[in-house]
C-alpha cells in the first residue's frame with residue numbers, strides 16, 4: 001500500500017465495554033511508536049498507541065532544557081522509510097534544537113494522521129499474558145484497559161529520569177528542575193544562584209546557557225565526560241554533498257554501517273601512524289564536530305585497544321587545558337576513569353570556556369562528595385553553597401527503566417519480568433524475552449540501541465517486528481516466542497562482543513552503574529548496527545531460528561538453536577572472505593596458491609614493532625634454509641622459540657606468519673626464530689619434518705650467537721607448522737637431542753585420517769576446508785607414508801616428550817586431531833595444557849589485530865612459552881586483555 005494511502009485508512013479499533021480490543025498495542029509515541037503505528041496500519045493491523053505525555057515526540061517532548069539538541073547530525077537522525085517524507089523536510093541546522101525536532105514529529109504525526117490512534121495522557125501500569133486467549137491485557141491509569149494480541153514496548157531507552165539520590169531534596173525551599181522533565185513554559189534564571197548537578201550530555205548542553213543567565217552557577221561534577229565542540233551551523237558541505245549525490249544509497253549504507261551513520265571502516269592502526277599523522281587526524285576530527293567521525297575515523301584500534309585509545313584521551317586533555325584557564329578546574333574536567341568512547345562522549349557549544357566565567361564554579365564531587373541538600377542549598381564535605389534553584393542533570397535509568405516501570409509484566413505461567421530480569425536483562429536480540437510470547441521491545445537491552453544512531457536502529461526494529469507479525473498472521477500462527485536456548489546463546493554472543501570493545505572497562509549508564517542497586521552489566525549490543533541487522537535477517541532466512549510459533553489451526557513450529565556461534569569478529573572475517581568469492585586454493589596449483597597467499601597477506605595489519613627483526617641462513621636437513629629472527633626490545637639474552645609457519649607443507653615461508661611472530665615475541669619477551677623449511681611438491685615428505693628437526697638442532701647449537709640464553713629451546717608451530725613442531729619433539733627425543741623445553745602446537749595437523757567429527761562438522765565454510773586438507777596431504781605425502789609418525793605424530797610414541805600447550809579452534813576441521821594429540825600426550829604422562837577456543841576458526845589465533853577475540857588465547861600461549869622457558873609469569877600490562885576469556889578445557 002502506498003504510504004499516502006495509509007493515512008486515510010482507519011485502524012479499526014473497537015471498544016468493547018471497558019476494554020479496548022486491538023491487534024497490537026504500542027506503548028510510547030516517540031520516534032519508535034509513531035513509525036510503528038504507521039507501519040502496523042500499513043500491514044493491516046488494528047493498533048492503538050498509549051502515551052503518558054500530552055503529545056507526540058517522546059524524548060523530544062520531555063527534554064526541553066536549554067541547549068537540548070541531538071548529537072547525531074539531524075540529516076542522519078531522521079526517518080528514512082518514506083523518501084517523500086525525507087524530501088519534504090529540511091533541517092535548518094547540523095544539530096537541530098529540541099523545538100525543531102519536536103516540530104518534525106508533529107509534522108510526521110500530521111502527515112500520516114497518527115494522533116487519532118494515540119491515547120495521550122495515559123500510562124500503562126501493568127501487562128498480563130493470558131494463555132487461554134493468547135492475548136495480553138494492559139492495565140492503564142486513564143480510561144479503558146486494552147486487550148491485544150501483540151504488545152510492543154516502544155517506551156524508550158532514555159525516558160525514565162533517575163531520581164535524585166541525595167538526602168534532603170524534599171527540604172529544599174527553592175526551585176527544582178529535572179532536565180528530562182523540563183517545564184514547557186521554560187525557566188528564567190536571570191539573577192538567580194543556580195546549581196547544576198551532573199555533567200553528562202544534558203548538563204554539558206545546558207550549563208553554558210544557564211551560566212549566561214544566572215547570577216552565579218555552581219556545577220557539581222561526579223564524573224567528567226569527554227566533550228567535543230559541536231561546531232554547529234548548517235549541515236557540513238562534505239556530508240551534504242555525499243548525501244545528496246544518492247540519498248537512497250546513503251541511507252542503505254547507514255543501515256549496514258557499524259553505528260548507523262555511513263562512514264568507511266578505518267584500517268590504519270595507531271602504531272603505524274607518526275605522532276604528526278595522528279595529530280592531524282585528531283585535529284580534523286575535532287574540527288568536524290561529529291561524534292561518529294571522532295569515534296570511528298581516527299585509527300582502527302581506537303575502540304578496541306587500550307593503548308590506541310589512550311592516545312585520544314591525552315589529546316583531548318590537551319584541548320581542555322588549552323581552554324580552561326584554572327589548571328585545577330582543567331584537571332577536574334579531564335576524564336581519567338574511562339576510555340574515550342566507552343561512555344557516550346558529549347557534543348558541546350562553549351562548554352569548557354564557560355568555566356572561565358567569573359560567575360561559574362566547578363565542585364569536584366570526587367574530592368568533596370555532597371553530604372546533603374538543605375532548605376537553602378547544597379552541603380559538601382568542604383563547603384556549603386546557597387542556591388535559589390537546583391537543576392538535576394543526573395540522567396536516566398537507561399534501557400530497562402521504562403520497561404521495568406510497567407509492573408508487573410507477567411508472561412507464561414505467571415512469571416514476572418522483574419523476576420526473570422532479577423540478575424540483569426535477558427533477551428533474544430533485545431527484541432523478545434523467552435516466556436513472554438508476543439511481547440516485543442523496540443531497542444531493548446541486547447540491541448545496538450544507544451550505541452547507534454537510534455533512528456536507524458528504531459526503523460530496523462519496527463520493520464523486523466511488523467514484518468514478522470504479518471508473516472505470522474499469514475501462516476495462521478497467533479503466538480511467537482523466543483526459546484531459552486536462543487536467549488542463552490544471545491547472552492553469550494553479547495558477552496563475546498563486549499570483549500572486543502572497551503565498554504566493559506567503564507562504569508557507565510550503559511552498564512547500569514549510574515543507578516544505585518541496579519544490576520551491573522553491559523546492556524546495549526556492541527557488535528554494530530550492520531552485523532546486528534544481518535543476524536536478524538539470518539534468523540528469518542533460517543526459518544525463524546530460536547523462535548517457537550503456535551496457532552489454533554496449525555502445527556506448532558519450534559526451530560530451536562543459537563543464531564551466532566562464531567566469535568563476532570570471526571563472523572565478520574568469514575563474511576568478508578565469503579563476499580570476496582575467492583577461488584579455492586587447491587584450484588590454483590601450488591605456485592599459484594603461493595602467489596595468491598603472498599598477495600593476500602599484503603592486505604593484513606602489519607604487526608607491531610619488536611626490538612629487532614633480522615634474517616639469516618641456517619643449516620637444514622639437506623642444505624641452507626632462510627630464517628627470520630624477532631628479538632624483544634628488552635635487554636638480552638633471551639630464551640629462544642623455534643617457530644614453524646603454517647601452509648599445509650606447501651604454502652607460506654618464514655615471513656608468512658610475521659604478525660603472529662611479532663606478537664608472541666612481544667608478549668613472551670622471547671626471541672622467535674621462524675624457519676623457512678622446504679615445501680612440497682618440490683620437496684615431499686619427509687623434507688619438511690627433517691628440516692624442522694635439523695633447524696632446531698642448528699638453532700640450539702648457535703643459541704648464543706643468536707642472542708639466546710643457552711637454555712633449551714622451545715618449539716612452536718601453527719597448522720602444518722604445528723605438525724613439524726610435534727614431530728621435531730619426537731625426533732629430538734629419539735635421536736638424542738637437542739633438548740627441547742616445551743612445545744606450543746596451534747591447530748596442529750597430527751593425523752592422516754579425515755573421519756573425526758570436526759572434519760564433517762567443519763568441512764566447509766570456515767576457510768580451511770576438508771578439500772584443501774586433502775590437497776595438502778596429497779601434495780606432501782604419498783598414502784603409504786602417511787602413517788609414519790613423522791607425518792602423523794599422533795601415531796608415534798607420545799611418552800617422554802616435552803611439556804605441551806595445544807590450542808584448537810571450535811570451527812576447524814583439524815580441531816579433533818589436535819584434541820586427540822593433547823589427550824594422547826596427557827595419557828602418556830606428558831604435562832599438557834589445552835586451549836579449546838570457542839567460536840574460532842583455523843586462522844583466528846594467527847590473525848593478530850584482526851581477530852581481537854583471539855587476544856586471550858594469544859596471551860595464554862605466550863604465558864605457556866614463558867613457563868616452558870622457566871620465566872616468571874608476565875602480567876599483561878594492557879588492561880584490555882586481562883578480562884578476555886576463551887574457554888579452556890582442562891588438559
Ligand SMILES: Cc1cc2nc3c(=O)[nH]c(=O)nc-3n(C[C@H](O)[C@H](O)[C@H](O)COP(=O)(O)OP(=O)(O)OC[C@H]3O[C@@H](n4cnc5c(N)ncnc54)[C@H](O)[C@@H]3O)c2cc1C
Nearest residue numbers: 028030031032052058059070071072123124155156159454
Ligand atoms: C537529550 C537527548 C538527546 C538525544 N539525542 C540523540 C541523538 O542525537 N541521536 C540518537 O540516536 N539518539 C538520541 N537520543 C536518544 C533518544 O532517546 C532516541 O533517539 C529516540 O528519541 C528514542 O525514541 P523512542 O520512541 O524509542 O523512545 P522515546 O522517545 O523515549 O519515547 C518513549 C515514550 O514512551 C512513553 N512511555 C514510557 N513508558 C510508558 C508507559 N508505561 N505508559 C505510557 N507511555 C510510556 C514516554 O512517555 C515516551 O514519550 C537522545 C536522548 C536524549 C534524552
